[in-house]
Amino acid sequence: MLRLAVLSALGRFGTFTGALVALFAAAVLSMGWGMQLESVLRTNAPVERYASATAVVTGQQKAALGEQLSLAAAGPARTVMVVGIARPRHLVSQQTVIFLTDAEATRLAGHSGQVDAIGVLAVPGFDVSRLQAAAGGAQVLTGGARGAAEYPELERTRTVLIPVTATFGGLAMFIAMFVVASTLGLSIQQREREIALLRAVAATPGQIRRMIAWEAAIVALAGSAAGIWPGIVLGRALAHALVRHAIAPPNEVLNYDWLPAAAAIGGGVTTALLAVLASGRRAARVPPTLALTDAAAEPRLLGPGRIVGGLIALADAVPLFAVSTTTSDPQTAVATSEINAIFLVVAAAFFGPIVAYAVARLLAPALTALSPVGGFLAAANLGAATRRFSSASTPLVLTIALSCTLFFGSTTIEHATSQQQRVALTGQLAITSAGPGLPAAALADVRATPGVRSAVALTSTTLGPSLGVPDDTPSAQILTGGQGGGLDVSVIAGSLSALHGDAIALGRHRADAAHARVDDGVAIMLGDGTPAQATVVAIYSRDLAFGDALLAPELAAGHQTTPLLNEPAGAGSAVPRTPGERQRLARHRERRQRRAEQLARAVLRRDDLHLHVDRRSQHADHDRAPARSRASAPAAQRCHHAPGPVDGALGGHPDHHHRPRHRAGDHGHRAATAQPRAHGRLPSIRASGWFAAILGVSALLALVALSVPTRRALRTQPVEAIGIRE
């Protein structure tokens, strides 16, 4: 049977092109993402600083990337005198190490009285379990695991990459399954006579099923194997992109084996075999007499299997639809609508023949009017061969539905987020850094600048699992000077003016989830894993823009992951309130930008800082936000205003694109950006363009997919077509 399947598959490779391409693409994606996954799972962070220590005891799960940057953390950069150069006994390649006095190190770290890790030197034969007992709640790391104390961000990368890999690989396999089921189903319908002949010549139903399965396996093997090398190329590109978008740590090295390749090929074969389960059963049921008579009419529109499957899928989709339309939590809405789309597509696939029949009936008059011969015949064909039509249309339905849901789901969130941000940031100017952040002293500098009425500073951080989230890390912001102008988080209960001491303000959805009200005490876990008690002073509704919680600076002091202000210092100066004023401001954009430049210069009056002023129009500014988030969607969802590099023009060189990139050992904030912000009509989400693009690409793919077999069919001489039946 294998031999027959091989011959059959080779003899009609054209029929399997669709399945082949789908499995190839699925293998490329699975391979590319699988490489990332295996890398993060296998990689132990390099042990460099603690290379001489036998064990490392770490009391905190999160430490900052490159603490050497904190030289300029707590205040203006200091000039330090180099008193010695160390040559490490072990290779230190991923980071720069600076040796400081204990007092200076403690001051710069900003964690008074706390250390991140203790290096332990032990005598030979030391029992690590004794250390474990002495360490209390702290982790004891030995051997290769010691690197985790140096690069705690690897752990974060793992938690991001595992679901992303699963999603990409799973979706790719899911789509491939549909395409394989459709194309192989189609090929089986096309050669029902041949299968009938095999049955008549004496192939048992089991042999027919095995033949179909082998065919699928051969196509899957070929397609998946062809996808391995492009998958490796994709994997390398992905690794670069993940590092560039700060999803993976900069020291991330691709470390993979045969495992992703085996998973991609195995997944492809399994997918293909699952996909042809139904087709194989149908093929085995082809009556042998079909070989002796002329082609019978297509079977009834919907078999019992299709009806049951379609109803199950619809039954799953309905409650999901109810949830996604009624929930007030946008993340839940996005997640449920994606699963909902999948169920609806599955239902559409099961009910495909009915859909195809309806479409054929609907389009028939238009097609006939448009083209009396071609259109008439096409409409008649579509109406009669609904199963075949639906086999071809299902992958297209799937493509359009899934890409629309995935894409517009995230753009809708982006849109809502940026809308909230625009409304919420009432400050006229925003100062951001292209590096890891601004020094805390910058806020004081801004406030001291003449013409500035008030300013607030935001620092992104995350909380440990708490506040009704058992295994996730809620995003949060440390808000300094919250009662000042420049920020409108839309408080619905309490007041931000009380955001001092152990105070916390919660987003509406987080407060609901934690059952917390104003003046309640809540248990939280700070970013470094320290548990704390906080009092809720306010509940706000713009949690898309500001995250789940706003922390008082005193509450977070010493517990955040970096002491830098890494979020826009919204400097509210002469906040425009009337429409006339806004118009006037818009007309004098040039002047304002000059002012922004002056302000930024005033703030950052240090020689070691390069100044970047965004000279672009507000619209360009608005448009950029979703684009940037799109590129790094998985990480950006957690942290809406991640301080990414700004594609801005350097002052005086408007066309010189410069991407200041943080390099270890640099003073952190190589560049700061002052962005003029203003209220205005919100630019609408450019969904229609993308929608057209998705439809256009799908239509193009369909045309290409159709024109190849059509050309092949037309190459057959009519005489041959009559002589040989296939």
Place this chain on the structure above:
Amino acid sequence: MWSREVGPYVRFMSNSALLTSSASASAPAVALCDVRKVHGRGEGEVVALDGVSAELSPGSFSAIMGPSGSGKSTLLNIAAGLDRPTSGSVALRGTGLAQLSERRLTILRRERIGFVFQSFNLLPSLTVAQNIALPLRLDGRRPRRSAVREIAARVGLEKRLHHRPSQLSGGQQQRVAIAPALITRPEVVFADEPTGALDTQTGHGVLCLLREVVDEDGHTVVMVTHDPVAAAYADRVILLADGRVAGTLDAPSADEVAKRLARLGA
């Protein structure tokens, strides 16, 4: 003219076949007992066979004839175990087909029955040799190269073993189509309009091949045809009309068959 030329040959062959069949005392090669077959249900119900009984002796060559829609193809399908009757029984050398599972029935077809189809019905993705050996392969047996070559030589295609069906002419394809039916050395060969798509010359070759199968190998051949000339190669003609047996003709001539058919309104 062509029929007159081959007439004596046919008669001679059929005589010898009759001798062979009378010499055999075992169970009939194919026995049909009160077979009814109804296609469709309700208003679309069509009675294809309405109580057909027949016994075909081993080593005989029978032709089933009748006007279009008389049920001859249905009868062949049922006799060959490709289709199941609505009621009545079918037995092959005493083995009842009704109680066999689909798998058992398939294996019986594989081992004891050969088919020659109306349209050449070869697998286009397989070569001539692979098509000929297909029944053996499906049976899990490794076809001997010499056996394939021998069969191919009998149908005159030993030089075309590695061609695909699309590279052969219609007559060649039909001759190839007979070969797989012979390789398993089946007890009964069923042929559905084996000459339907062939010119008289090629048709003659094919019919001679079938005659040889009976005379030299001692197999039983059952053939459906609407051509009186083709029917004249058989030992016996069973005439069908409206799903019933309308008569039989032993050692028929083409003229006789044509006359009887004309009376049936073919």
